[in-house]
Amino acid sequence: MSEPVLYIVATPIGNLGDLSPRAQEVLAVADLIAAEDTRHTGRLLAHFNIKAPMISVHDHNERQRADLVIRHLQQGEQIALVSDAGTPLISDPGFFLVRAVRDAGFRVSPVPGSCAFIAALSASGLPSDRFLFEGFLPPKSGARKQRLEALKDQLPTLVFYESTHRILASLEDMGAVFGDDRYAVVARELTKTFETIRGGELKELLEWMSADPNQQKGEFVVLVHGAVEKVAVEIDPEVRRILQLLGEELPPKKAAALAEKITGVKKSKLYQALIGQGGG
Template identity: 50%
Template sequence: MATPIGNLKDITQRAVEVLASVDWVAAEDTRHTRPLLQSLAINQSLISLHDHNEAYRSEQLLERLQQGETGALVSDAGTPLINDPGYHLVKLLRQHHITVVPIPGPSAVITALCAAGLPTDRFSYEGFLPAKQGKRVLALERLKEDVRTLVFYESPHRVQATLADLHQVFGAERPMSVARELTKKFEQFVSGTIEEVKHYFEQNADKVRGEFVLMIGGAPEKEAVALSEWDGLIEVLLKQGLPVKQISDIVANYAGIKKKPVYSRILELKAFIE
Protein backbone atom coordinates (compact mmCIF):
# COMPACT_ATOMS: atom_id res chain seq x y z
CA MET A 1 0.00 0.00 0.00
CA ALA A 2 1.35 3.41 -0.99
CA THR A 3 1.56 6.14 1.64
CA PRO A 4 2.42 9.86 1.34
CA ILE A 5 5.99 10.85 0.45
CA GLY A 6 5.67 14.15 2.29
CA ASN A 7 2.24 15.72 2.23
CA LEU A 8 -0.15 13.70 4.40
CA LYS A 9 -3.09 14.93 2.32
CA ASP A 10 -1.89 12.71 -0.53
CA ILE A 11 -3.13 9.51 1.09
CA THR A 12 -6.07 8.06 -0.80
CA GLN A 13 -9.51 7.37 0.60
CA ARG A 14 -9.12 3.73 -0.36
CA ALA A 15 -5.85 3.49 1.57
CA VAL A 16 -7.49 4.94 4.68
CA GLU A 17 -10.36 2.47 4.43
CA VAL A 18 -8.01 -0.49 4.06
CA LEU A 19 -5.74 0.62 6.92
CA ALA A 20 -8.78 0.89 9.17
CA SER A 21 -10.11 -2.54 8.22
CA VAL A 22 -7.09 -4.89 8.33
CA ASP A 23 -5.96 -6.86 11.37
CA TRP A 24 -2.40 -5.51 11.26
CA VAL A 25 -0.05 -3.22 9.36
CA ALA A 26 3.48 -4.34 8.47
CA ALA A 27 5.70 -1.25 8.41
CA GLU A 28 9.32 -0.56 7.52
CA ASP A 29 9.66 1.56 10.68
CA THR A 30 6.76 1.45 13.12
CA ARG A 31 7.94 4.70 14.72
CA HIS A 32 7.48 6.41 11.37
CA THR A 33 4.13 4.84 10.50
CA ARG A 34 2.46 5.27 13.90
CA PRO A 35 2.09 9.09 13.57
CA LEU A 36 0.47 8.58 10.15
CA LEU A 37 -2.09 6.17 11.59
CA GLN A 38 -2.71 8.44 14.56
CA SER A 39 -3.37 11.38 12.23
CA LEU A 40 -6.04 9.24 10.57
CA ALA A 41 -7.51 8.13 13.93
CA ILE A 42 -6.52 4.54 13.17
CA ASN A 43 -5.21 2.31 15.94
CA GLN A 44 -4.14 -0.90 14.25
CA SER A 45 -1.48 -3.31 15.41
CA LEU A 46 1.91 -2.45 13.87
CA ILE A 47 4.49 -5.08 12.95
CA SER A 48 8.02 -4.20 11.86
CA LEU A 49 9.23 -5.52 8.50
CA HIS A 50 12.57 -4.20 7.32
CA ASP A 51 15.70 -5.32 5.48
CA HIS A 52 17.15 -7.06 8.54
CA ASN A 53 14.13 -9.14 9.54
CA GLU A 54 12.16 -9.60 6.33
CA ALA A 55 13.12 -13.25 5.82
CA TYR A 56 11.73 -14.62 9.08
CA ARG A 57 9.03 -11.97 9.48
CA SER A 58 7.59 -12.91 6.10
CA GLU A 59 7.14 -16.50 7.29
CA GLN A 60 5.32 -15.25 10.38
CA LEU A 61 3.01 -13.02 8.36
CA LEU A 62 2.31 -15.81 5.88
CA GLU A 63 1.19 -18.06 8.72
CA ARG A 64 -1.12 -15.37 10.12
CA LEU A 65 -2.67 -14.76 6.71
CA GLN A 66 -3.20 -18.49 6.21
CA GLN A 67 -5.12 -18.46 9.49
CA GLY A 68 -7.54 -15.94 8.04
CA GLU A 69 -6.11 -12.61 9.16
CA THR A 70 -5.77 -9.61 6.87
CA GLY A 71 -2.86 -7.21 6.70
CA ALA A 72 -1.37 -4.23 4.90
CA LEU A 73 2.25 -3.58 3.94
CA VAL A 74 3.59 -0.01 3.97
CA SER A 75 7.02 1.57 3.73
CA ASP A 76 8.17 4.77 5.39
CA ALA A 77 7.02 6.77 2.37
CA GLY A 78 5.72 6.05 -1.11
CA THR A 79 5.12 2.65 -2.65
CA PRO A 80 6.54 -0.48 -0.95
CA LEU A 81 9.19 -2.55 -2.77
CA ILE A 82 10.41 0.49 -4.76
CA ASN A 83 13.77 0.70 -2.99
CA ASP A 84 11.98 -0.46 0.14
CA PRO A 85 11.38 -3.82 1.84
CA GLY A 86 8.58 -6.13 0.81
CA TYR A 87 9.80 -8.13 -2.19
CA HIS A 88 10.46 -11.32 -0.23
CA LEU A 89 7.09 -11.10 1.51
CA VAL A 90 5.13 -10.56 -1.71
CA LYS A 91 7.06 -13.33 -3.49
CA LEU A 92 6.37 -15.73 -0.61
CA LEU A 93 2.67 -14.88 -0.56
CA ARG A 94 2.39 -15.40 -4.31
CA GLN A 95 4.12 -18.76 -4.00
CA HIS A 96 1.50 -19.82 -1.46
CA HIS A 97 -1.40 -18.44 -3.51
CA ILE A 98 -2.24 -15.71 -1.03
CA THR A 99 -4.09 -12.83 -2.70
CA VAL A 100 -1.97 -9.66 -2.92
CA VAL A 101 -3.93 -6.50 -3.76
CA PRO A 102 -1.97 -3.34 -4.69
CA ILE A 103 -3.37 -0.11 -3.26
CA PRO A 104 -1.82 2.54 -5.54
CA GLY A 105 -0.73 6.01 -4.55
CA PRO A 106 2.34 8.21 -4.18
CA SER A 107 5.68 7.24 -5.71
CA ALA A 108 8.64 9.61 -5.81
CA VAL A 109 9.82 8.21 -9.15
CA ILE A 110 6.57 8.94 -10.99
CA THR A 111 5.92 12.19 -9.13
CA ALA A 112 9.32 13.54 -10.14
CA LEU A 113 9.17 12.33 -13.74
CA CYS A 114 5.80 13.86 -14.54
CA ALA A 115 7.10 17.37 -13.74
CA ALA A 116 10.71 17.08 -14.92
CA GLY A 117 10.26 17.97 -18.58
CA LEU A 118 12.23 14.93 -19.76
CA PRO A 119 10.97 12.12 -22.02
CA THR A 120 8.79 9.68 -20.10
CA ASP A 121 7.78 7.26 -22.86
CA ARG A 122 10.78 5.13 -21.89
CA PHE A 123 12.68 5.39 -18.62
CA SER A 124 14.83 3.24 -16.37
CA TYR A 125 14.65 3.54 -12.60
CA GLU A 126 18.05 2.63 -11.15
CA GLY A 127 17.51 3.24 -7.43
CA PHE A 128 20.52 4.47 -5.45
CA LEU A 129 23.94 4.52 -7.08
CA PRO A 130 26.83 2.88 -5.18
CA ALA A 131 28.20 4.92 -2.27
CA LYS A 132 31.85 4.48 -3.28
CA GLN A 133 32.98 6.66 -6.16
CA GLY A 134 34.77 3.94 -8.11
CA LYS A 135 31.74 1.68 -8.18
CA ARG A 136 29.47 4.65 -8.84
CA VAL A 137 31.47 5.73 -11.89
CA LEU A 138 31.51 2.14 -13.17
CA ALA A 139 27.72 1.94 -12.82
CA LEU A 140 27.33 5.20 -14.74
CA GLU A 141 29.71 4.04 -17.47
CA ARG A 142 27.45 1.05 -18.04
CA LEU A 143 24.45 3.35 -18.44
CA LYS A 144 25.83 6.25 -20.45
CA GLU A 145 24.73 4.86 -23.84
CA ASP A 146 21.20 4.07 -22.63
CA VAL A 147 18.68 6.04 -24.72
CA ARG A 148 16.05 5.98 -21.96
CA THR A 149 15.59 8.67 -19.33
CA LEU A 150 17.52 7.50 -16.25
CA VAL A 151 16.17 7.98 -12.73
CA PHE A 152 18.16 7.71 -9.50
CA TYR A 153 17.52 8.38 -5.83
CA GLU A 154 20.26 10.16 -3.92
CA SER A 155 20.87 11.34 -0.37
CA PRO A 156 21.82 14.97 0.37
CA HIS A 157 25.31 14.17 1.65
CA ARG A 158 26.23 12.44 -1.64
CA VAL A 159 24.34 14.43 -4.24
CA GLN A 160 27.15 16.84 -5.13
CA ALA A 161 29.66 14.01 -5.56
CA THR A 162 27.16 12.17 -7.75
CA LEU A 163 26.57 15.27 -9.88
CA ALA A 164 30.34 15.54 -10.36
CA ASP A 165 30.48 11.91 -11.49
CA LEU A 166 27.55 12.43 -13.86
CA HIS A 167 29.42 15.39 -15.35
CA GLN A 168 32.54 13.25 -15.76
CA VAL A 169 30.82 10.26 -17.37
CA PHE A 170 27.86 11.75 -19.28
CA GLY A 171 29.43 15.09 -20.17
CA ALA A 172 28.35 18.66 -19.54
CA GLU A 173 25.51 19.00 -22.03
CA ARG A 174 23.20 16.07 -21.24
CA PRO A 175 19.81 17.42 -20.04
CA MET A 176 18.78 16.61 -16.50
CA SER A 177 16.37 17.57 -13.77
CA VAL A 178 16.73 17.27 -10.02
CA ALA A 179 13.71 17.09 -7.71
CA ARG A 180 13.97 17.43 -3.96
CA GLU A 181 11.58 17.61 -1.02
CA LEU A 182 8.74 16.33 -3.21
CA THR A 183 5.22 17.31 -2.05
CA LYS A 184 6.68 19.18 0.94
CA LYS A 185 6.79 22.92 1.70
CA PHE A 186 10.19 23.45 0.06
CA GLU A 187 9.65 21.23 -2.99
CA GLN A 188 12.02 22.23 -5.77
CA PHE A 189 12.92 21.23 -9.32
CA VAL A 190 16.24 22.31 -10.84
CA SER A 191 16.50 21.63 -14.58
CA GLY A 192 19.08 22.30 -17.26
CA THR A 193 22.22 20.63 -18.50
CA ILE A 194 24.30 18.51 -16.14
CA GLU A 195 26.80 21.38 -16.04
CA GLU A 196 24.11 23.91 -15.10
CA VAL A 197 22.52 21.76 -12.42
CA LYS A 198 25.91 20.87 -10.94
CA HIS A 199 26.86 24.56 -10.85
CA TYR A 200 23.56 25.51 -9.20
CA PHE A 201 24.07 23.20 -6.23
CA GLU A 202 27.72 24.23 -5.92
CA GLN A 203 26.54 27.84 -5.58
CA ASN A 204 23.53 27.05 -3.39
CA ALA A 205 24.76 24.71 -0.68
CA ASP A 206 21.75 25.61 1.48
CA LYS A 207 19.57 23.75 -1.04
CA VAL A 208 21.41 20.46 -0.55
CA ARG A 209 18.78 19.16 1.83
CA GLY A 210 16.10 16.52 1.76
CA GLU A 211 15.83 13.46 -0.44
CA PHE A 212 16.74 13.85 -4.10
CA VAL A 213 15.50 12.33 -7.34
CA LEU A 214 18.01 12.72 -10.19
CA MET A 215 16.69 12.39 -13.75
CA ILE A 216 18.99 12.41 -16.78
CA GLY A 217 17.94 12.49 -20.41
CA GLY A 218 18.90 9.42 -22.41
CA ALA A 219 21.82 9.26 -24.79
CA PRO A 220 21.08 10.43 -28.36
CA GLU A 221 20.06 7.52 -30.56
CA LYS A 222 22.71 6.59 -33.09
CA GLU A 223 21.81 7.76 -36.57
CA ALA A 224 21.84 5.37 -39.49
CA VAL A 225 25.13 6.67 -40.85
CA ALA A 226 26.01 3.38 -42.53
CA LEU A 227 22.81 1.42 -43.05
CA SER A 228 24.44 -0.49 -45.86
CA GLU A 229 26.52 -2.30 -43.24
CA TRP A 230 23.32 -4.15 -42.28
CA ASP A 231 22.23 -5.04 -45.80
CA GLY A 232 23.55 -8.58 -45.48
CA LEU A 233 21.52 -9.29 -42.35
CA ILE A 234 18.44 -7.66 -43.86
CA GLU A 235 18.70 -9.80 -47.00
CA VAL A 236 19.05 -12.99 -44.97
CA LEU A 237 15.97 -12.15 -42.90
CA LEU A 238 13.98 -11.21 -46.00
CA LYS A 239 14.85 -14.54 -47.63
CA GLN A 240 13.67 -16.29 -44.47
CA GLY A 241 10.27 -14.70 -45.04
CA LEU A 242 10.16 -12.46 -41.97
CA PRO A 243 7.77 -9.48 -42.16
CA VAL A 244 9.33 -6.09 -42.89
CA LYS A 245 8.26 -4.64 -39.53
CA GLN A 246 9.81 -7.53 -37.61
CA ILE A 247 13.07 -7.17 -39.53
CA SER A 248 13.03 -3.44 -38.85
CA ASP A 249 12.62 -4.07 -35.11
CA ILE A 250 15.43 -6.64 -35.06
CA VAL A 251 17.96 -4.52 -36.97
CA ALA A 252 17.11 -1.25 -35.22
CA ASN A 253 17.41 -2.77 -31.76
CA TYR A 254 20.59 -4.67 -32.57
CA ALA A 255 22.28 -1.70 -34.27
CA GLY A 256 20.98 0.94 -31.87
CA ILE A 257 19.52 3.08 -34.65
CA LYS A 258 16.10 4.52 -35.44
CA LYS A 259 13.50 2.25 -37.01
CA LYS A 260 12.23 4.61 -39.72
CA PRO A 261 15.38 4.67 -41.89
CA VAL A 262 15.84 0.94 -41.33
CA TYR A 263 12.28 0.30 -42.49
CA SER A 264 12.85 2.37 -45.64
CA ARG A 265 16.09 0.52 -46.38
CA ILE A 266 14.36 -2.85 -46.02
CA LEU A 267 11.70 -1.81 -48.54
CA GLU A 268 14.42 -0.76 -50.98
CA LEU A 269 16.23 -4.09 -50.66
CA LYS A 270 12.98 -6.04 -50.79
CA ALA A 271 12.06 -4.39 -54.10
CA PHE A 272 15.54 -5.09 -55.47
CA ILE A 273 15.47 -8.74 -54.43
CA GLU A 274 12.01 -9.32 -55.84
Protein backbone atom coordinates in the same frame (compact mmCIF):
# COMPACT_ATOMS: atom_id res chain seq x y z
CA MET B 1 -13.74 -15.24 8.47
CA SER B 2 -12.52 -12.51 6.07
CA GLU B 3 -10.60 -13.31 2.89
CA PRO B 4 -6.88 -13.41 3.67
CA VAL B 5 -4.97 -10.87 1.57
CA LEU B 6 -1.75 -8.90 1.74
CA TYR B 7 -2.34 -5.30 0.62
CA ILE B 8 0.61 -3.29 -0.69
CA VAL B 9 -0.33 0.22 0.39
CA ALA B 10 1.36 3.34 -0.98
CA THR B 11 1.70 6.15 1.57
CA PRO B 12 2.52 9.86 1.10
CA ILE B 13 6.07 10.93 0.23
CA GLY B 14 5.51 14.21 2.06
CA ASN B 15 2.04 15.72 1.84
CA LEU B 16 -0.31 13.72 4.05
CA GLY B 17 -3.22 14.78 1.87
CA ASP B 18 -1.94 12.34 -0.75
CA LEU B 19 -3.05 9.28 1.23
CA SER B 20 -6.00 8.06 -0.82
CA PRO B 21 -9.41 7.33 0.71
CA ARG B 22 -9.02 3.67 -0.29
CA ALA B 23 -5.63 3.47 1.42
CA GLN B 24 -7.13 4.98 4.57
CA GLU B 25 -9.93 2.42 4.50
CA VAL B 26 -7.56 -0.52 4.00
CA LEU B 27 -5.30 0.61 6.84
CA ALA B 28 -8.28 1.18 9.13
CA VAL B 29 -9.70 -2.33 8.69
CA ALA B 30 -6.39 -4.23 8.48
CA ASP B 31 -5.86 -6.85 11.17
CA LEU B 32 -2.13 -6.15 11.06
CA ILE B 33 0.12 -3.50 9.48
CA ALA B 34 3.61 -4.54 8.45
CA ALA B 35 5.68 -1.34 8.50
CA GLU B 36 9.27 -0.57 7.58
CA ASP B 37 9.52 1.62 10.70
CA THR B 38 6.66 1.31 13.18
CA ARG B 39 7.46 4.66 14.80
CA HIS B 40 7.29 6.49 11.48
CA THR B 41 4.09 4.71 10.42
CA GLY B 42 2.64 5.25 13.88
CA ARG B 43 2.72 9.02 13.31
CA LEU B 44 0.92 8.58 9.98
CA LEU B 45 -1.76 6.39 11.54
CA ALA B 46 -2.22 8.80 14.46
CA HIS B 47 -2.81 11.67 12.03
CA PHE B 48 -5.71 9.72 10.49
CA ASN B 49 -6.89 8.32 13.85
CA ILE B 50 -6.22 4.77 12.69
CA LYS B 51 -5.54 2.20 15.38
CA ALA B 52 -4.14 -1.14 14.29
CA PRO B 53 -1.45 -3.50 15.58
CA MET B 54 1.88 -3.22 13.79
CA ILE B 55 5.00 -5.28 13.24
CA SER B 56 8.26 -4.12 11.70
CA VAL B 57 9.37 -5.52 8.34
CA HIS B 58 12.70 -4.18 7.16
CA ASP B 59 15.85 -5.29 5.37
CA HIS B 60 17.24 -7.10 8.40
CA ASN B 61 14.20 -9.17 9.44
CA GLU B 62 12.12 -9.59 6.30
CA ARG B 63 12.76 -13.32 5.88
CA GLN B 64 11.82 -14.07 9.47
CA ARG B 65 8.74 -11.85 9.32
CA ALA B 66 7.49 -13.61 6.18
CA ASP B 67 6.70 -16.74 8.22
CA LEU B 68 4.78 -14.66 10.77
CA VAL B 69 2.79 -12.84 8.07
CA ILE B 70 1.87 -16.14 6.42
CA ARG B 71 0.64 -17.53 9.76
CA HIS B 72 -1.63 -14.50 10.14
CA LEU B 73 -2.94 -15.00 6.61
CA GLN B 74 -3.63 -18.65 7.39
CA GLN B 75 -5.93 -17.40 10.16
CA GLY B 76 -7.93 -15.41 7.58
CA GLU B 77 -6.49 -12.00 8.46
CA GLN B 78 -5.97 -9.02 6.18
CA ILE B 79 -2.53 -7.43 6.32
CA ALA B 80 -1.25 -4.12 4.95
CA LEU B 81 2.39 -3.64 3.98
CA VAL B 82 3.70 -0.06 4.05
CA SER B 83 7.12 1.54 3.72
CA ASP B 84 8.26 4.79 5.28
CA ALA B 85 7.09 6.75 2.25
CA GLY B 86 5.78 6.05 -1.22
CA THR B 87 5.11 2.68 -2.82
CA PRO B 88 6.52 -0.36 -0.97
CA LEU B 89 9.25 -2.39 -2.71
CA ILE B 90 10.42 0.61 -4.80
CA SER B 91 13.96 0.92 -3.38
CA ASP B 92 12.43 -0.40 -0.15
CA PRO B 93 12.07 -3.82 1.48
CA GLY B 94 9.22 -6.19 0.70
CA PHE B 95 10.22 -8.28 -2.31
CA PHE B 96 10.97 -11.43 -0.32
CA LEU B 97 7.78 -11.06 1.72
CA VAL B 98 5.56 -10.60 -1.34
CA ARG B 99 7.16 -13.56 -3.11
CA ALA B 100 6.74 -15.76 -0.04
CA VAL B 101 3.09 -14.80 0.37
CA ARG B 102 2.33 -15.47 -3.28
CA ASP B 103 4.19 -18.80 -3.17
CA ALA B 104 2.08 -19.74 -0.14
CA GLY B 105 -1.04 -19.29 -2.29
CA PHE B 106 -2.40 -16.04 -0.82
CA ARG B 107 -3.62 -13.02 -2.73
CA VAL B 108 -1.47 -9.89 -2.94
CA SER B 109 -3.33 -6.72 -3.91
CA PRO B 110 -1.83 -3.26 -4.62
CA VAL B 111 -3.35 -0.05 -3.28
CA PRO B 112 -1.68 2.50 -5.59
CA GLY B 113 -0.60 5.97 -4.59
CA SER B 114 2.49 8.11 -4.24
CA CYS B 115 5.81 7.15 -5.82
CA ALA B 116 8.65 9.69 -5.81
CA PHE B 117 10.25 8.81 -9.12
CA ILE B 118 6.92 8.70 -10.98
CA ALA B 119 5.98 12.09 -9.52
CA ALA B 120 9.36 13.53 -10.56
CA LEU B 121 9.18 12.06 -14.05
CA SER B 122 5.70 13.48 -14.63
CA ALA B 123 6.89 17.02 -13.84
CA SER B 124 10.39 16.88 -15.33
CA GLY B 125 9.69 17.70 -18.95
CA LEU B 126 11.92 14.79 -19.97
CA PRO B 127 10.75 12.01 -22.31
CA SER B 128 8.53 9.65 -20.32
CA ASP B 129 7.52 7.12 -22.97
CA ARG B 130 10.61 5.08 -22.09
CA PHE B 131 12.58 5.36 -18.87
CA LEU B 132 15.04 3.31 -16.83
CA PHE B 133 14.70 3.44 -13.05
CA GLU B 134 18.03 2.71 -11.34
CA GLY B 135 17.21 3.58 -7.74
CA PHE B 136 20.25 4.42 -5.61
CA LEU B 137 23.71 4.36 -7.18
CA PRO B 138 26.65 2.78 -5.33
CA PRO B 139 27.91 4.98 -2.47
CA LYS B 140 31.58 5.02 -3.53
CA SER B 141 32.72 7.02 -6.54
CA GLY B 142 34.60 4.22 -8.28
CA ALA B 143 31.65 1.82 -8.28
CA ARG B 144 29.26 4.66 -9.05
CA LYS B 145 31.20 5.69 -12.15
CA GLN B 146 31.40 2.08 -13.27
CA ARG B 147 27.62 1.80 -13.09
CA LEU B 148 27.15 5.11 -14.89
CA GLU B 149 29.49 3.97 -17.66
CA ALA B 150 27.20 1.00 -18.24
CA LEU B 151 24.26 3.42 -18.62
CA LYS B 152 25.72 6.31 -20.62
CA ASP B 153 24.58 5.00 -24.02
CA GLN B 154 21.06 4.07 -22.89
CA LEU B 155 18.38 5.89 -24.89
CA PRO B 156 15.57 6.03 -22.29
CA THR B 157 15.42 8.73 -19.61
CA LEU B 158 17.53 7.61 -16.63
CA VAL B 159 16.04 7.96 -13.14
CA PHE B 160 17.98 7.79 -9.87
CA TYR B 161 17.36 8.30 -6.17
CA GLU B 162 20.02 10.09 -4.15
CA SER B 163 20.64 11.18 -0.58
CA THR B 164 21.68 14.50 0.95
CA HIS B 165 25.20 13.28 1.65
CA ARG B 166 25.96 12.11 -1.88
CA ILE B 167 23.99 14.41 -4.19
CA LEU B 168 26.94 16.66 -5.12
CA ALA B 169 29.32 13.75 -5.65
CA SER B 170 26.75 11.94 -7.78
CA LEU B 171 26.10 14.97 -9.98
CA GLU B 172 29.85 15.41 -10.41
CA ASP B 173 30.31 11.77 -11.43
CA MET B 174 27.35 11.96 -13.81
CA GLY B 175 28.95 14.96 -15.50
CA ALA B 176 32.27 13.14 -15.77
CA VAL B 177 30.70 10.04 -17.36
CA PHE B 178 27.73 11.42 -19.34
CA GLY B 179 29.31 14.77 -20.23
CA ASP B 180 28.80 18.09 -18.47
CA ASP B 181 26.36 19.20 -21.16
CA ARG B 182 23.92 16.28 -20.73
CA TYR B 183 20.53 17.70 -19.74
CA ALA B 184 19.13 16.59 -16.39
CA VAL B 185 16.49 17.49 -13.81
CA VAL B 186 16.84 17.46 -10.03
CA ALA B 187 13.62 17.04 -8.03
CA ARG B 188 14.00 17.70 -4.31
CA GLU B 189 11.58 17.28 -1.41
CA LEU B 190 8.63 16.44 -3.64
CA THR B 191 5.18 17.42 -2.25
CA LYS B 192 6.85 19.03 0.78
CA THR B 193 7.15 22.69 1.78
CA PHE B 194 10.48 23.27 0.02
CA GLU B 195 9.77 21.27 -3.13
CA THR B 196 12.22 22.19 -5.90
CA ILE B 197 12.33 20.94 -9.49
CA ARG B 198 15.15 22.38 -11.62
CA GLY B 199 16.48 21.42 -15.02
CA GLY B 200 19.70 22.23 -16.83
CA GLU B 201 22.98 20.78 -18.03
CA LEU B 202 24.71 18.64 -15.39
CA LYS B 203 27.45 21.23 -14.98
CA GLU B 204 24.90 23.99 -14.38
CA LEU B 205 22.98 21.92 -11.85
CA LEU B 206 26.17 21.09 -9.93
CA GLU B 207 27.20 24.77 -9.83
CA TRP B 208 23.73 25.87 -8.72
CA MET B 209 23.50 23.29 -5.96
CA SER B 210 27.09 23.82 -4.78
CA ALA B 211 26.35 27.53 -4.34
CA ASP B 212 23.28 26.97 -2.16
CA PRO B 213 23.63 24.61 0.82
CA ASN B 214 19.86 24.66 1.33
CA GLN B 215 19.39 22.94 -2.03
CA GLN B 216 21.65 20.12 -0.87
CA LYS B 217 19.22 19.03 1.84
CA GLY B 218 16.40 16.54 1.56
CA GLU B 219 15.48 13.59 -0.61
CA PHE B 220 16.34 13.71 -4.30
CA VAL B 221 15.25 12.24 -7.60
CA VAL B 222 17.75 12.87 -10.41
CA LEU B 223 16.52 12.39 -13.97
CA VAL B 224 18.99 12.41 -16.87
CA HIS B 225 18.13 12.69 -20.55
CA GLY B 226 18.93 9.52 -22.45
CA ALA B 227 21.73 9.32 -24.99
CA VAL B 228 21.13 10.74 -28.46
CA GLU B 229 20.11 7.96 -30.80
CA LYS B 230 22.66 7.20 -33.48
CA VAL B 231 21.53 8.35 -36.88
CA ALA B 232 23.25 8.81 -40.21
CA VAL B 233 24.14 12.45 -40.79
CA GLU B 234 25.31 13.47 -44.24
CA ILE B 235 27.71 16.43 -43.98
CA ASP B 236 29.74 18.02 -46.79
CA PRO B 237 33.49 17.41 -46.17
CA GLU B 238 34.29 21.13 -46.06
CA VAL B 239 31.42 21.76 -43.62
CA ARG B 240 32.66 18.89 -41.49
CA ARG B 241 36.16 20.35 -41.44
CA ILE B 242 34.84 23.70 -40.22
CA LEU B 243 32.68 21.97 -37.65
CA GLN B 244 35.57 19.93 -36.29
CA LEU B 245 37.79 23.02 -35.98
CA LEU B 246 35.10 24.84 -34.05
CA GLY B 247 34.46 21.78 -31.93
CA GLU B 248 38.07 21.79 -30.76
CA GLU B 249 37.61 25.26 -29.24
CA LEU B 250 33.94 25.42 -28.22
CA PRO B 251 31.31 23.28 -26.47
CA PRO B 252 29.25 21.23 -28.94
CA LYS B 253 26.14 23.42 -28.82
CA LYS B 254 28.06 26.65 -29.36
CA ALA B 255 30.21 25.10 -32.09
CA ALA B 256 27.12 23.89 -33.92
CA ALA B 257 25.41 27.28 -33.62
CA LEU B 258 28.45 29.13 -35.02
CA ALA B 259 28.90 26.56 -37.79
CA GLU B 260 25.28 27.11 -38.79
CA LYS B 261 25.95 30.82 -39.25
CA ILE B 262 29.05 30.09 -41.36
CA THR B 263 27.72 27.24 -43.49
CA GLY B 264 23.94 27.60 -43.49
CA VAL B 265 23.51 23.95 -42.42
CA LYS B 266 20.94 23.40 -39.68
CA LYS B 267 22.33 23.49 -36.16
CA SER B 268 20.59 20.26 -35.08
CA LYS B 269 22.24 18.34 -37.93
CA LEU B 270 25.65 19.82 -37.15
CA TYR B 271 25.27 19.06 -33.44
CA GLN B 272 24.48 15.39 -34.12
CA ALA B 273 27.54 15.12 -36.36
CA LEU B 274 29.78 16.86 -33.87
CA ILE B 275 28.97 14.63 -30.91
CA GLY B 276 29.94 11.61 -32.94
CA GLN B 277 26.48 10.18 -33.52
CA GLY B 278 26.50 10.51 -37.30
CA GLY B 279 28.43 9.26 -40.24
CA GLY B 280 28.90 10.50 -43.80
